[in-house]
Amino acid sequence: MDSNSVPTKSVKKTLLKILPLFLIIGLIAAIVGFKGYVIVEPGNRGVVVELGAVKSSVLGEGLHLKVPFIQEIIPIEVRVQKAQSEETTSSKDLQVVNTIIAVNYRLDPESVNKLYQEVGLDYKERIVDPAIGESLKAVTAQYTAEELISKRSEVSYKVKETLAKKLSTYYMILDEINITEFKFSPEFNQAIEEKQIAEQQALKANLDLQRIEVEAKQKIEQARAEAESLKLQKDQVTPELVELRKIEAQLEAIKKWDGKLPSITGNGAVPFLNIDQFNK
Numbered sequence: 001m002d003s004n005s006v007p008t009k010s011v012k013k014t015l016l017k018i019l020p021l022f023l024i025i026g027l028i029a030a031i032v033g034f035k036g037y038v039i040v041e042p043g044n045r046g047v048v049v050e051l052g053a054v055k056s057s058v059l060g061e062g063l064h065l066k067v068p069f070i071q072e073i074i075p076i077e078v079r080v081q082k083a084q085s086e087e088t089t090s091s092k093d094l095q096v097v098n099t100i101i102a103v104n105y106r107l108d109p110e111s112v113n114k115l116y117q118e119v120g121l122d123y124k125e126r127i128v129d130p131a132i133g134e135s136l137k138a139v140t141a142q143y144t145a146e147e148l149i150s151k152r153s154e155v156s157y158k159v160k161e162t163l164a165k166k167l168s169t170y171y172m173i174l175d176e177i178n179i180t181e182f183k184f185s186p187e188f189n190q191a192i193e194e195k196q197i198a199e200q201q202a203l204k205a206n207l208d209l210q211r212i213e214v215e216a217k218q219k220i221e222q223a224r225a226e227a228e229s230l231k232l233q234k235d236q237v238t239p240e241l242v243e244l245r246k247i248e249a250q251l252e253a254i255k256k257w258d259g260k261l262p263s264i265t266g267n268g269a270v271p272f273l274n275i276d277q278f279n280k
Contacts, residue, residue: 038073047074054117076112089137095145098183104175111171135163
């Protein structure tokens with residue numbers, strides 16, 4: 001047996017043991033060197049583009065491997081985003097309305113690959129902003145200028161409903177909208193102010209009229225009550241009652257008489273009491 005054969009077998013065994021380690025190290029070096037990996041940041045999704053074609057798979061947050069020179073990973077944010085704009089529209093009664101609206105929306109995490117394929121990364125300029133203006137114009141045209149103020153919550157709901165449908169077509173989710181202000185022309189604002197003043201004056205006049213009517217009714221009722229009272233008193237006066245009142249008056253006079261006749265001066269007659277009346 002050749003003495004060199006034992007060392008050779010030992011070397012082979014050693015090589016077989018460390019070869020996988022070298023391969024792993026080499027693979028890691030190749031991945032790092034050729035950027036064969038990608039990290040998808042929190043709040044993002046990764047769109048896989050392979051040789052110019054968008055793949056159906058979407059990468060979630062974390063570390064992912066990719067094929068160097070063949071695959072490209074496009075990060076797309078799926079957090080809530082805000083779009084605010086000032087739009088000029090017309091009301092149903094053809095009043096010019098300047099509206100400030102703020103919109104909170106986000107991309108559908110599972111469909112960012114379709115959005116990227118159909119629209120691209122400039123989706124805000126191409127889709128969101130025009131959709132806001134179109135939705136606002138479509139809804140404000142259904143209301144008069146006064147209704148836009150008095151029915152603001154209803155208008156907001158319809159704008160949100162209309163805009164949500166438009167955005168969902170392009171794989172976006174509408175969270176909330178806020179119409180922060182409706183601005184009208186100075187002439188319209190003055191007309192509204194004058195109308196409010198007229199309504200207040202009319203309301204005051206109506207209240208005054210109601211007060212006068214109530215006071216008049218009260219006086220009528222008071223006069224009616226007094227008339228009824230007098231009528232009742234008149235109905236209760238009888239000849240017997242009149243005679244009784246006369247007797248009561250004479251008796252009261254007797255009680256107060258001190259028994260002395262009044263002194264008479266001149267040719268005056270001496271007064272006397274009609275005694276026969278007391279015997280009746």
